[in-house]
Amino acid sequence: MKKITLSIVLLLSGIAFAQIPSGYYSTATGTGFALKTQLHNIIKNHIDNTYGGLYTTYQTSDVKPNGSVWDMYTNCDFIFGTVANGGQQDNGTNVTAECQLFNREHTIPQSYFGSGAVPMYSDAHFVLPADKKVNATRDDFPYGVVVNATYTSNNGAKLGNNLNSGYSAGYTGTVFEPADQYKGDIARLMFYFATRYEDLLTSFYSSTSTAKVMFDGTSNHSFSTTFLKIFITWHNNDPVSPKEIARNNAIYARQSNRNPFIDHPEYVCQIWSVECTALSSASFLTDDAVNIYPNPTNGNQVSIQTNETITKLVLININGQIIKEINNPTFVNQVYELANLPQGFFLLQLSSDKGNVTKKIILN
Template sequence: MKKIYSLVLLLSVAFGFAQTGVPPGYYSTATGTGYTLKTQLFNIIDNHTDRTYAGLYTTYLTSDIDSYYENDGTMLDMYTENPTGAECAFTYGTNQDDGTGGGSECDKYNREHIIPQSVFGSANPMVSDAHFVTPSDKYVNAQRDNFPFGVVQTATNTYSNGSKKGNNLNSGYSAGYSGTVFEPINEFKGDIARMILYFATRYEDQVAGWSYAMFNNTSNQVFTNTHLEILKQWHILDPVSQREIDRNNAIYARQNNRNPYIDHPEWVAVIWGPTLGTDTFDALANVTVYPNPTRDNRINITSEVELNEIQLINLNGQVIQMIKNPNRVQNTYTLENLPQGFYFVKLSSADNQTTTKKILVN
């Protein structure tokens, strides 16, 4: 299963993927917005069944089998999986870490804590939580070490599937951090982002006390501004896949809790806000679109600059509504009777300034 990295298709999948395996009523108390919603999700996924650190290898037999790329029943490792070429092929039980080897790729596999276990002192239940502890090539796991995830500017190490390590690109959406980071391939950026967002939610009651380069020592935002933006961008650029849905279901069967950001990808923006906007001119930088997501098929657009055109564009790039000289009431424009789906709203002013916003109609 190879993802196609066009923005339109990615956003379509991210917010339109049909989720399966969620028990009826599981999220019935998840009714809030912002950090209130995150706390509600914490209360839902808290107190999961601890299957022990050794038990992770049993969980992996159902949660991390390659039924998507080579489809050959081998271990699926995000650090060495190559969706389009040759790769390491680990067989569960045969190549498991026994305390020896691992001096090069494709030798042994072990358990990778996406948030390093040193952050939480290897304590239970974090150390054995399969939602963020994954099977991994032992060598690349050691190479990743405790470095945060980020966007590599200049790679000091590149691994067999294209994962790399190096200094963070201190510009664009990854601006604000220049230390060493580990960057997975595009195929798994969203998977890892959603694992980390799960961690921040599941351990909301403890995370403020843990020190890590990605964290800001709070229990609400949890992340530094830089790393939060990286996670949100990766979440959008690499949407939820069938592999993640199946993994979520398999872990739920073992641990009795779920990753809510796989079941409801839209909750990332509801809690932490949208990614950095695509505004191209300062005059329209303060345009706001609300509510977003909307549940009453209606949005409001507030702009101090008068708009002379509003376009509603679907995920195929088709303009499905074009409103010339839209009606303005106290700096606010209203679009009603919107069908369910994910859209781009392109706003234009009389002097040809434009900005594009993303909206979700539930």
């Protein structure tokens, strides 16, 4: 087990430090919206591998360590390939529950930019593999913070009215909220779309799509205030993961363009500095506010030390499956003992009223 664990750690470490192609961002020298336009010029004119080609791209960009499809809307272990060949790729039949078929989810719905319009239609950076049932439930609703869920997927993604409070204040309609461990991923896909298609955003805004509320019709600022605050908060609370870096590299190999906000997370606040400054005046749960020890450990428990009020602990394995979920854990002298843990590499998500933070845990 120690050898297996070490291999996993080395693999993830290698992914985390994958090199950005030399000189790729050499012309990104500005700040504010000038920087956004410079990034647009770097990542535009990507190779369109067609809508059908997305299923080929997913086999390298969205594959779990166990070889199944990595779907951010569920914990299902979908099998790559057509149904005729033993896979679970959508074949057009109706589904009645999760984990039956997977298809392609436009995180910015087609109804916003035009059904089948290229190259948006088949851009793997923001078109994800997704459970067919959850994809249909999400429909073309914007992303947001759900206050009362009318639907919850098996990994915690939710549908319901937006919480008109805090960083999500300003909208009360129906929204789709991804699971905590993927909120930063989704936010960085939003920033990619607004940058890659900067020159088309004003024309997209004529749409009547429900998702239109996420945008403001401009090519530079791009987002309406409420949703920009949501995406910046998710971006800050859920940092870039090894999964995202690996995905970015795999899509670059297929499309020849990258998501700048995965390679350089700091670009977000260099572009949308006004909103970042306003949000920074609020308190957020930061990585250094939480200490986990011993880590790595040869035992089956770790201690979590923090002065913050933690409302939920979620332990996730490398396949994206939730191993433990503890609501309102009781800390004694600012310490909580997380016990009875299996061996392996895990992500521990801690939630509070100030946001979320994710820590890596290794149990040998």
